[in-house]
Amino acid sequence: MAAAGPSVFLLMVNGQVESAQFPEYDDLYCKYCFVYGQDWAPTAGLEEGISQITSKSQDVRQALVWNFPIDVTFKSTNPYGWPQIVLSVYGPDVFGNDVVRGYGAVHVPFSPGRTSVCENICFRHKRTIPMFVPESTSKLQKFTSWFMGRRPEYTDPKVVAQGEGREVTRVRSQGFVTLLFNVVTKDMRKLGYDTGPPDTQGVLGPSPPPGLPR
Amino acid sequence: MNPKEEKMKIITEEFIENDEDADVGRQKKTSKVQRQKRKKQLLTAGPQEMVSEKAHLGSRQEPGQQDLDTDTRLLSMPTRRGPRSLPPIPSASRTGFAEFSMRERMREKLQAARSKAESALLQEVPTPRPRRLRSPSEKEVETEFGTEPSREIQRTQQEDDSQSYSRVKFRDSVRKSKSKPPVPPGFPSAEEAYNFFTFNFDPEPEESEEKTKAKNRDGAHQEEEEGEEEEPRVQEGVNKTDEEELDGKDAMDFLLGLDRGAEDTVAVRPADYESVHVRLQMEKELLFIPSRRTVPMYKKLPENAQPRFLEDEGLYIGARPEVPCTNQNIMENRLLTQDPGRGWFGDDGRILALPNPIKPFPSRPPVLTQEQDIKTELETLYKKAVKYVYSSQHMIGYGDPPGSFQLDIDISGLIFTHHPCFSREHVLAAKLAQLYDQYLARRQRNKAKFLTDKLHALRNAVQMSLNPAKTPKSLNTTRKAINEYKSEIRQTRKLRDTEQEKDRTLLKTIIKVWKEMKSLREFQRFTNTPLKLVLRKEKVDQKADEEAYEAEIQAEISELLEEHREEYDQRMDGYRSAHQQWKAWKKAQRAKKKRKKQAVEEHSNEEMEEPYPGEDPVKPVPPEPTDRAVIERQVRERAAQSRRRPGEPMLVPELSLAGSVTPNDQCPRVEVSRREDVKRRSVYLKVLFNDKEVSRTDSRPLGADFRVHFGQIFNLQIFNWPESLTLQVYETVGHSGTTLLAEVFLPVPETTIVTGRAPLEEIEFSSNQHVTLDHEGVGSGVPFSFEADGSNQLILMTSGKVSNSVSWATGENGIPLIPPLSQQNIGFRSALKRADAISSIGTSGLTDMKKLAKWAAESKLDPNDPNNAPLMQLILVATSGESYVPDFFRLEQLQQEFNFVSDEELNRSRRFRLLCLRSQEVPEFRNYKQIPVYDREIMEKVFQDYEKRLQDRNVIETKDHIDTHRATVAKYLQQVRESVINRFLIAKHHFLLADLIVEEEVPNISILGLRLFKLAEQKRPLRPRRKGRKKVTAQNLSDGDIKLLVNIIRAYDIPVRKPTASKFQQPSRSSRNFSEKHAASPTTHSPTHSADYPLGQVLVRPFVEVSFQRTICHTTTAEGPNPSWNEELELPFRAPNGDYSTTSLQSVKDDVFINIFDEVLYDVLEDDRERGSGIHTRIERHWLGCVKIPFSTIYFQAKIDGTFKIDIPPVLLGYSKERSVIVERGFDSVRSLSEGSYITLFITMEPQLVPGESVREKFDSQEDEKLLQATEKFQAECALKFPNRQCLTTVIDLSGKTVFITRYLKPLNPPQELLSAYPNNPQATAELVARYVSLIPFLPDTVSFAGLCDLWSTSDQFLDLLAGDEEEHAVLLCNYFLSLGKKAWLVMGNAIPEGPTAYVLTREQSHYLIWNPCSGHFYGQFDTFCPLKSVGCLIGPDNIWFNIQRYDSPLRINFDVTKPKLWKSFFSRSLPYPGLSSVQPEELVYQRTDKTAAAELQDRIEKILKEKIMDWRPRHLTRWNRYCTSTLRHFLPLLERSQGEDVEDNHRAELLKQLGDYRFSGFPLHMPYSELKPLIEAVYSTGVHNIDVPNVEFALAVYIHPYPKNVLSVWIYVASLIRNR
Secondary structure, three states: OOOOOOOOEEEEEEEEEEEEOOOOOOEEEEEEEEEEOEEEEEEEEEEEEEEEOOOOOOOOOOOOOEEEEEEEEEEOOOOOOOOOOOEEEEEEEEOOOEEEEEEEEEEEEOOOOOOOOOOOOOOEEEEEEEEEOOOOOOOHHHHHHHHHHOOOOOOOHHHHHHOOOOOOOOOEEEEEEEEEEEEEEEEEOOOOOOOOOOOOOOOOOOOOOOOOOO | OOOHHHHHHHHHHHHHOOOOOOOOOHHHHHHHHHHHHHHHHHHHOOOHHHHHHHHHHHHOOOOOOOOOOHHHHHHHHHHHHHHOOOOHHHHHHHHOOOOOHHHHHHHHHHHHHHHHHHHHHHHOOOHHHHHOOOOHHHHHHHHHHOOHHHHHHHHHHHHOOOOOOOHHHHHHHHHOOOOOOOOOOOOHHHHHHHHHHHHOOOOOOHHHHHHHHHHOOOOOOOOHHHHHHHHHHHHHHHHHHHHHHHOOOOOOHHHHHHHHHHHHHHOOOOOOOHHHHHHHHHHHHOOOOOOOOOOHHHHHHHOOOOOOOOOOOOOOOOOOOOOHHHHHHHHHHHHHHOOOOOOOOOOOOOEEEOOOOOOOOEEEOOOOHHHHHHHHOOOOOOOOOOOOOOOOOEEEEOOOOOOOOOEEEEEEEEEEEEOOOOOHHHHHHHHHHHHHHHHHHHHOOOOOHHHHHHHHHHHHHHHHHOOOHHHOOOOOHHHOOOOOOOOHHHHHHHHHHHHHHHHHHHHHHHHHHHHHHHHHHHHHOOOOOOOOOOOOOOOHHHHHHHHHHHHHHHHHHHHHHHHHHHHHHHHHHHHHHHHHHHHHHHHHHHHHHHHHHHHHOOHHHHHOOOOOOOOOOOOOOOOOOOHHHHHHHHHHHHHHOOOOOOOOOOEEEEOOOOOOOOOOOOOOHHHHHHHHHHHHHEEEEEEEEEEEEEEOOOEOOOOOOEEEEEEEEOOOOOOOOOOEEEEEEEEOOOOOEEEEEEEEEEOOOOOEEEOOOOOOOEEEEEEEOOOOOOOOOOOEEEEEEEOOOOOEEEEEEEEEEEEEEEEEEEEOOOOOOOOOOOHHHOHHHOOOOOOOOHHHHHHHHHOOOHHHHHHHHHHHOOOOOOHHHHHHHHHHHHOOOOOOOOOOOOOOOOOOHHOOOOOOHHOOOOHHHHHHHHHHOOOHOOOOOOOOHHHHHOHHHHOOOHHHHHHHHOOOOOOOOHHHHHHHHHHHHHHHHHHHHHHHHHOOOOOOHHHEOOOOOOHHHHHHHHHHHHHHOOOOOOOOOOOOOOOEOHHOOOOOOOOOEEEEEEEEEEEEEEEOOOOOOOOOOOOOOEEEEEHOOOOOOOOOHHHHHOOOOOOEEEEEEEOOOOOOEEEEOOOOOOEEEEEEEEEEEHHHOOOOOOOHHHHOOEEEEEEEEEEEEEOOOOHHHHHHHOOOOEEEEEEEEEEEEEEHHHHOEEEEEEEEEOOOOOOOEEEEHHHHHHHHHHHOOOOHHHOOOOEEEEEEEEEEEEOOOEEEOOOEEOHHHHHHHHHHHHHHHHHHHHOOOOOOOOOEEEOEEEEHHHHHHOOOOOOOHHHHHHHOHHHHHHHHHHHHHHHOOOOHHHHHHEEEEOOEEEEHHHHHHHHHHHHHHOOOOOHHHOOOOOEEEEEEEEOOEEEEEEEEEEEOOOEEEEOOOOOOOEOOOOOOOOEEEEEEEEEEEOOOEEEEOOOOOOOOOOOOOOOOOOOOEOOOOOOOOOOOOOOOOOOOOOOOHHHHHHHHHHHHHHHHHHHHHHHHHHOOEEEEEEHHHHHHHHHHHHHHHOOOOHHHHHHHHHHHHHHOOOEEEEEEEEEEEOHHHHHHHHHHHOHHHHHHOEEEEEEEEEEEEEEHEEOOOOOOOEEEEEOOO
16 A cells, blocks of 8 residues: 555644734634545644634734644645635624624645745745624614624634635625744645745745734 | 105104004094103103194094105114014904904004004104114114103003003003113024013914014115014014013013023023025925926937827827826926836827727717607617528638627828819829839839849859859750850840830930920919929949940940850851752752753743742852941940930939929919819718728818828728728719719738738729819810820829728737638639739638748749749748648637546546536535545445446336335435435525524514513523523534433333233242342232332333434433433434535434333342342343434424323233322323323434525415415514414425415325224224324425425325325325315424424314324324424415414414404405315325235345344344244234224233243334335334343234235334243
8 A cells, every 4th residue: 555655645734823913903812723625634633723812912013912823734635625724813892792803714825835934034824814704784783783792703614715605795804814834745746736846935925914013 | 734744754653563453442542541641741742742633633534645755764764663663462463463464464553553653743753853864773772762752652552452551551661661771683682582482472473474584684674665664673572571571670570570480491492494495495305396398309209219290191090188288298297207218108209198088979878858759769660580691601600709800991091193173284293203103113123223233143153154164064064054044144134124224214204294394384384283303413433334334335245246156156057057958959950950951842841930839949148247346336226225324424303292382372263263173172982891881981172282181990890701892982072962983992901911010002093984174174084185286185084092001900919800711712713823822822822831832833933033032031931940830720729738638538537537426416425525546546336326326217126125116106206306406406505694694683672672681680590491502503513523412301101010910820930020029929910909019119110222323322220100310311423424414414314212111130040049149130121112203303493392102012011001000109190191101301412403494495386476475475474473383375396386285185085995994983984094194104305305395295196105294194184084074174383393393183073183193193182292282373275374372382272263363364355265276186096005015025024124133133043933923923913903902901811821931022013114224223222132031032023004005004013032931
């Protein structure tokens, strides 16, 4: 069996949910989970996690820093359904009810590489994902949901990792969450999937909005 | 008052400055003050004051005092400054002037001051006068002393408004005390400046300005304007206040002292100020403000480039968008400074701009206000469809989008080479122009030169080849080559000579025509055309020229000589041979003559004749040798004729339009009228495509030069291959008609010509129009002459040239929009000659390089001909470069590249197939996880099931189903299911907001109120209630996540053991019941039996075992017939295939079996002696009964809570129901009314799953639209009142159509067999019918049809399918009851455990009965054990009644539907019952079930079950007691007949009789037959096989009782026997 070559490839992801920018909110915590296709299976590590509550930093950046580690390993036979990390951020509202402050999702980086902090501070797999929440269907709903602390939520946070059915929703942007990934793959190339040589200096991912901590 | 004095006064007025208003109302006060002053001043001023006072009064109203004599002012001002320079008084200025501009304020102040000062002036007149000429430096001292009085007055005047009279005084005193040396004037000290800001001035805006001005200006040049007069005053005022402060002793001191204190502590610095200029300067450095001036052209263009106006060159330029000139300039300036490159500017020096995108007219149709207009506008007209038949050759393939091809026709202009309005001069001019064009063309080609060069080259070649040293080749070839060269030289020379001659004649003609023209102009004394011919002489080097000329001639001569010599030689040869011949002939002749001479006399006549007809007796003349001189003469003659003489300058004609045209007023009348006529004419062109007019140009006036400029490009969107392109030239004369002048046929462009590459071509046209004109115009088709005598007549026809270009447009991505080549018809061209490349191989051939090369080879193109050069180049490149041009067109020509595997191979790939099937959500593969990477790892058997299913779609499989009928039914069900599934698969991917987002609903008042009420609620109530748990969507769950929680609380009325009434009554040791052990003696079954048991003796030790998906849990053992366990059992749940989606969960068919067992302990002690020392017992368990709850029920109900009747077999050997005990035990006496045992359960799932939503799909219907609306309305109303009550009006039938529910109810005949069973007992018949219905297997719709879609089948379908859920059963039962003559309704409500379900309600004589159609049981209305817990609505055959009573429990409601207050009926008086036809069949036809088949099935089931039991006991031997089995088999039909009642005793007795020496435990199971699997499950759940007593024997009997229509009642008797020893 082993001589015949690998029959699965492995993807090890670790990193952290580094920080967030939610200009209007404080005392937030976040949950993450992975969404992956049918051909994927987690082999080690935690597939989901819930972070501590963090408060805004007192400086001008007002960053919400979690530094919440992610460490999970998947095996798969098929790159289709590549894992996505789904983040949902929660925090108390005016009345102290825990309400959702944002959902967001991003694919785990395809190419292996680690987060490097060099002089120029370039992050290979630094992802800044915009977070959004579903909007209420009407003004009245909005008011009552605000009043009662029961904001509209996704039935399942994993919805944000899929495209189906999203057309019926309206969302509003809330903030950003920055994630760092280190990715190790095994046997991908042996199975014919070439995710490309690691780019030596390019900064991948969406460029973070101005004013974010780098 | 003398004028001087007046002036004086005015001046003083000027200088008296106040912040006060000139208020007349204040005059009183003023005068008062003045009076006081006067008193004081009297001392000094004396009588003068009186005069002044008067004068003041008199001059008060004097206007226009402002215009002052500047001289005096200048003089007097410095002196006056002092008094006026008081700080403005806050209160006064604040009120009036804050918003006034400074100038205005000044003026007003001046006026006010003037009026007030006038009085004072009188007093002061003497004082100011001497001071006039004082210098500014002295003024301060002066002021201090000299102006004291006047100052005082002014001061008081100023302070009038401040209402502080005392202050005036104080100030006066201050002033008096002030005699200190003043602060140096002119400059304000730092203190002053500080004070200026800190002193509580009124924050007037102008103050700071004043201050700045004061700073800026020194005392030297102070007052130049009126407005500036105040400045020094302010300055002084500051000084004053300073002085006041320094005083320190005054009452004011404390006020000012504050300032002083501040002054001490704070470091004071003058405020920074940047002057406007400085600021502007800085701004200029920082900011860039593009100028608005026009940018000079040279800046915008590259160096030394002239602006190029494309429009003038005839190119089309769209209208630029309109931008204001200044903006454009600003932009240009900015661009030039910021971006030094000139990329923004076009050739014409303007900013590049796209044409104006704004259409001149709106593209939307105008909105019409009047309605009738709209109607007329929008009225549609019927036009019969006309089928347009395309001729196939023009039709572009159907696949191509029409109009995707575009032909651009650029019509640049039109030039008439002749026009009727031409004057004679025009004719000549046209001729001249034509000749000149010809000349230019010739010169460009310069054929003569080319030929000359060629000649030279050839001559050289000849020279070279003649040189023997350099020709190693054989002499033969050299000679041959030389000969060839020579002949070529000859030809070339001839050609050259003709060309040269032509050139020369052309030049001559040009000159001649020009001369004619000149003479004509002179003759007619006016000029019509600006044409002017200039002959430029090009000097040539005479000597070189002559030499060249001579050399040329010599060469020619020598060549000619050679030629002649050759010719001569040739001729000489010819001559010689001829001469020889002749000589021979001569000889012969002579011989003849000799002979003849002999016979001369005889043949004299003949002789005479002979020489004449003789062949050639002529003596050949020897050719003359060529004479060089003659040749030379000839050559020179020719050269003189055709060539430029040596030394003669080269004449280069240049035609220009530089000449001036004689203006109209200097022309004769006829000419003027001609010109008028020309002006009236205008020309336009029509563009005809395939003989259809497609567009036309604008009408343009004919210019005086008979040129018309159009400059229009027509984009023809075409989809036919162009057959012809025609331009029609139309001329309009004035306002009369238009005449077609001529037609111009344009050639269809080659496919290689695309827009941008097409050159402008001139195409000539002419018309045969005859026009005679009455003016100077020569007309057309009319003879005219230039000569005065009318000779040498000319007839000219109207003709001209259209300059145009036709090309194919290119699409957006550069693809030319040309119809495919295949569309062209090339055939007709083949007939043409092949000399021309285009005509021989067709235009399309030009793109085919191979063809072209072939043609070039065939036609021996001269590769050196410069005309052919580009062609040859092209061919060379094309043929060498291996460029392969495919002869077909492919849309995605690169697709092949990307096909890395062929399609067959791709299809063969198992992995690919698996992936495809999974993505198609084929059920077998929907949840296939981890599809292997390699094909080889995918086993072929993966697909086997799927393939088999596909194959078996139409093949009925009988293996799994014992009975063929069931098999067909199953197949049919499967098909219905598939179609439904396919339908729902689509709906599944259709999401609603609620599917994705959880959102609280907007609370209404009641909920809000409730919430408010809740706020006041206790946080931890004493009696907590169950709260709803959060529901979990099932999709992200996995194995082990879901648990089934079964809470077993208690049971009632469990059967109790009964001592075995065997023949051998004496209890043997070993077989003694453990519990009975303690009993004194076993007794027979008797009512007194309980008495035998002492207190607390256990009659039964029941425990509950829950089995679900083969997982078994059991409770502890309780004691007694009414045990209470209160235990929670947790069972894991596994979804099929690990698919936890809603649809999958819905279709879980598993049941939860809750079995009640009795734990029996048997003493297994072999030896009595050991009894004292140890206890050896064996635990046996005896099945007592079970409750079966389908998982789907739990799934949809979320929780099941209630007391259920235990399904106890009709015969339970060894047990009996001890009713008395229960009564004695004091349990609820009501319960004892109904027989049977009960168990209280609570079942739920953890976590709670969200049941699938019903499919949101509107089904089509055949119902009346009105009815449907009414149903919706009814349902909405009901839902509003009682949202929890079920209200059903329409249902969906098997074909997916909405049907009104009452259509399902109709009396239907039950099987005759059942009716005849109890002819006299209607109640028994009803029960039998209900039993029959209950025997039809139950299959929930959710299981059969994935998704929560309740499909109702009609009764015949139901009977055919032999499967259905509550509704079908209920409908059938209701229909049977109706046919039995009962009053029956369908009850829609909630029951346990089913949830929303359908029951049947019948009305007996006095009471109502509620029938459970699935079990066949019936309950009275007030039966507490009735599983029906709430009633939503009743449905009859003709109406629906919704329960609007307060309660919905059947116990508490009134079933009288006639009461409208209790029941809301659907059909009422407002909506009467329309008489809906039923969907049910007229009559049900029952086939008698094949008994033999049933018997066969019975045997098979028995066999299978036996095998199963043996399988379940792998470690033990399973013995079958045949005797017992046969006994049981005989007994089962009895059970069926009696429906399991009242047979127990007989049966027991019989059993005992036969199996006396066996301890027997067993029971019959009764089930409807649907499939084998439930039977096996049921047997398994009893746990009979679990007995592991070594000598156990089993008995199993199956009986199937066939009812009509293949309804089978299955009885399974399972028993275990242990032989008593």
